[in-house]
Amino acid sequence: MQRGGHTSAGLRMAGARGGLRGLLAAAGPAAGGPAAAGPAARPCRPWGWTADPGSRFLRQSCHRLAGPRSGQEPASGGLPEGVEYIPTRKKGKNPMKPVGVAWYSLYAHTRLGYLFYQRQVKKARERYPQGHSASQPCHFPGVKILPIPVLSSNYSYLVIDTGSGRAAVIDPSDPLAVQAAIEEEEVILEAIFCTHKHWDHSGGNAMLHQRHNSCKVYGSALDAIPELTSPLVDREKVSVGCLTFEALATPGHTVGHMVYVLDGRPFGAPPCLFSGDLLFLAGCGRLFEGSPETMLASLDLAVGLGEDTLLWPGHEYALECLTFASLLELDNPALEQKLQWVTQQRQEKRSTCPSTLGEEQTYNPFLRTHRPELQAALGLCQGPGEQHNAFRARVLKEVRRRKDLYKAT
Numbered sequence: 558m559q560r561g562g563h564t565s566a567g568l569r570m571a572g573a574r575g576g577l578r579g580l581l582a583a584a585g586p587a588a589g590g591p592a593a594a595g596p597a598a599r600p601c602r603p604w605g606w607t608a609d610p611g612s613r614f615l616r617q618s619c620h621r622l623a624g625p626r627s628g629q630e631p632a633s634g635g636l637p638e639g640v641e642y643i644p645t646r647k648k649g650k651n652p653m654k655p656v657g658v659a660w661y662s663l664y665a666h667t668r669l670g671y672l673f674y675q676r677q678v679k680k681a682r683e684r685y686p687q688g689h690s691a692s693q694p695c696h697f698p699g700v701k702i703l704p705i706p707v708l709s710s711n712y713s714y715l716v717i718d719t720g721s722g723r724a725a726v727i728d729p730s731d732p733l734a735v736q737a738a739i740e741e742e743e744v745i746l747e748a749i750f751c752t753h754k755h756w757d758h759s760g761g762n763a764m765l766h767q768r769h770n771s772c773k774v775y776g777s778a779l780d781a782i783p784e785l786t787s788p789l790v791d792r793e794k795v796s797v798g799c800l801t802f803e804a805l806a807t808p809g810h811t812v813g814h815m816v817y818v819l820d821g822r823p824f825g826a827p828p829c830l831f832s833g834d835l836l837f838l839a840g841c842g843r844l845f846e847g848s849p850e851t852m853l854a855s856l857d858l859a860v861g862l863g864e865d866t867l868l869w870p871g872h873e874y875a876l877e878c879l880t881f882a883s884l885l886e887l888d889n890p891a892l893e894q895k896l897q898w899v900t901q902q903r904q905e906k907r908s909t910c911p912s913t914l915g916e917e918q919t920y921n922p923f924l925r926t927h928r929p930e931l932q933a934a935l936g937l938c939q940g941p942g943e944q945h946n947a948f949r950a951r952v953l954k955e956v957r958r959r960k961d962l963y964k965a966t
């Protein structure tokens with residue numbers, strides 16, 4: 558593995574999803590107990606990403622709480638059952654309700670987010686002892702990609718250079734599940750690639766890093782990646798054995814969200830995109846910390862990787878996303894066909910990944926903002942003098958809004 562380490566940015570913020578009652582229950586008995594392994598204080602991010610009052614409040618609050626790098630930060634995003642959070646954008650651009658603001662305040666200034674994550678891990682281990690989905694490893698000559706189903710819908714990925722036995726993991730949410738895979742595969746963990754700070758993607762960083770001392774933790778310095786040892790910038794490459802990963806900055810879901818692209822050429826394989834919460838099969842991540850314009854640019858960047866690119870998403874959301882998409886586009890044969898296949902897969906609790914970016918463009922509404930049939934379905938027209946991409950961002954915003962409402966019902 559190449560690249561030297563840097564001083565961590567040590568950024569922290571909070572968030573989570575789930576019922577208030579459950580959260581308070583989690584916080585109550587554990588608040589002064591052993592779970593104090595959670596963050597006691599959260600240094601603020603020095604991002605300057607938005608200029609809205611909410612952000613200023615957060616920055617000021619964080620500065621008050623700032624302390625030594627804690628190595629952990631609370632979560633949010635991509636988790637089931639309904640709590641919204643992080644109103645970090647201008648009110649007019651974010652449909653967050655006051656309750657969502659209250660949630661975010663809890664997560665940002667208390668340990669509730671981390672405690673909630675711990676509870677989610679425990680519950681998922683009990684409910685899905687074999688993981689939420691049955692997944693198959695993907696082999697190319699010299700490389701093996703092993704999806705690891707964790708929590709109730711997340712995927713971690715162990716990517717192995719089979720020649721040297723060196724490996725990287727993407728988003729190790731549940732460290733025990735990832736460690737079990739490492740031991741079963743008998744590989745050396747050299748890198749943790751973290752797409753973003755939310756606990757359901759980063760919660761295993763600390764334990765795995767402790768267990769594998771020489772392993773580096775990669776991610777954006779703009780996000781609050783726990784245990785970050787080696788901040789990456791856009792387009793930076795990291796080698797693990799014969800594997801080469803390129804980090805791409807893809808803000809929108811979070812300010813520092815990054816995706817990782819495995820170069821398949823040395824193995825005669827297509828590029829492999831580990832997309833975190835940027836892009837799912839037929840879906841995209843929620844816009845917690847970026848505008849529709851920002852997210853659109855990130856999605857366009859991903860699409861630019863090419864149609865044969867394999868998409869390895871951060872969540873198993875395919876059935877829900879395709880069902881939602883089918884409500885928007887009533888006459889899309891590609892969508893219907895994929896929905897049929899996904900329905901069958903999910904009835905058997907099988908994983909639906911990977912898809913390809915070529916496929917995604919035929920049914921994923923978040924990648925179809927340029928399509929007249931989708932625009933018509935939403936009742937949107939490009940305004941006179943409106944830039945094409947500004948209009949596409951408006952379409953994306955509306956699809957996202959409807960998807961948020963759909964999930965909430």
Ligand SMILES: [Zn+2]
Pocket residue numbers: 633634635753755810834
């Ligand atoms: Zn997330």
